[in-house]
Amino acid sequence: EAGVAQSPRYKIIEKRQSVAFWCNPISGHATLYWYQQILGQGPKLLIQFQNNGVVDDSQLPKDRFSAERLKGVDSTLKIQPAKLEDSAVYLCASTRIGTIGELFFGEGSRLTVL
Amino acid sequence: EDKVVQSPLSLVVHEGDTVTLNCSYEVTNFRSLLWYKQEKKAPTFLFMLTSSGIEKKSGRLSSILDKKELFSILNITATQTGDSAIYLCAVNRGANNLFFGTGTRLTVIP
Numbered sequence: 001e002a003g004v005a006q007s008p009r010y011k012i013i014e015k016r017q018s019v020a021f022w023c024n025p026i027s028g029h030a031t032l033y034w035y036q037q038i039l040g041q042g043p044k045l046l047i048q049f050q051n052n053g054v055v056d057d058s059q060l061p062k063d064r065f066s067a068e069r070l071k072g073v074d075s076t077l078k079i080q081p082a083k084l085e086d087s088a089v090y091l092c093a094s095t096r097i098g099t100i101g102e103l104f105f106g107e108g109s110r111l112t113v114l
Numbered sequence: 115e116d117k118v119v120q121s122p123l124s125l126v127v128h129e130g131d132t133v134t135l136n137c138s139y140e141v142t143n144f145r146s147l148l149w150y151k152q153e154k155k156a157p158t159f160l161f162m163l164t165s166s167g168i169e170k171k172s173g174r175l176s177s178i179l180d181k182k183e184l185f186s187i188l189n190i191t192a193t194q195t196g197d198s199a200i201y202l203c204a205v206n207r208g209a210n211n212l213f214f215g216t217g218t219r220l221t222v223i224p
Contacts (some may be wrong), residue, residue, distance in 0.1 A: 044155070045211060045213075106156055
C-alpha cells in the first residue's frame, strides 16, 4: 500500500511570497489532515477534511492560509503571503472513516521563509 | 486551554539502558492517548491507549495510561541506537482531532 505522498519536500521563499503544498492520501482514506510542526514543537492541526468537506479549521490562520480538497482525494495547502514565522514542516496525514486514533503521516514539506 | 506536557524534553542514555518518558494532559474532551515515534521524517504510530491500567506492549516498548491522574508513560527497555528519535504524545479529542505535546528527544549513545 502506497503511503501519504507530499510535495515539494523542501521549499525556500522570501517573506511575502506565496507557496503551495500538495498531498495525496492513502487510497481509500476519506479523512485528511494538515499539521504544522515548528522546530522544537509538536505538530499543530491546521485543518481536517472528511471527503471534500471541512471538519475543523479553527487553528488555520485564514488571513494567509487556505486549503482545499476539491474532489475528496488530494489536497493543496497554500500560504499567501508568507511570514517568517511560517517556517515549519507541513505534515499531511490521512485515515479511513471510522478509524479511531491512528493517523498515517507523509514525510512532510519543509518550508523556510527568509 | 488544552495542554499536553511531555517530560523530559530531551534525554541522552547509553545502549542497554531503560528509559521512561512521561506525558501529562489536561483536555476538555478525552477519547484516547497516542504515542508516535518521529525520526527525521514522518511520525509513526506506536500505541493507542483508551483504558486506565492496561499496559500495551510491543517488543521492548510498553505504555500505560492513568485516566485518574491524567498521565501516561512510555517505557523502552534495553535501548538501541535505532531508538534515537523524538517521541510524541497526543490526545485524541474526538473525531481524530489529535492534540500533540512538544515531544521528548531521546538520544541513545553506543
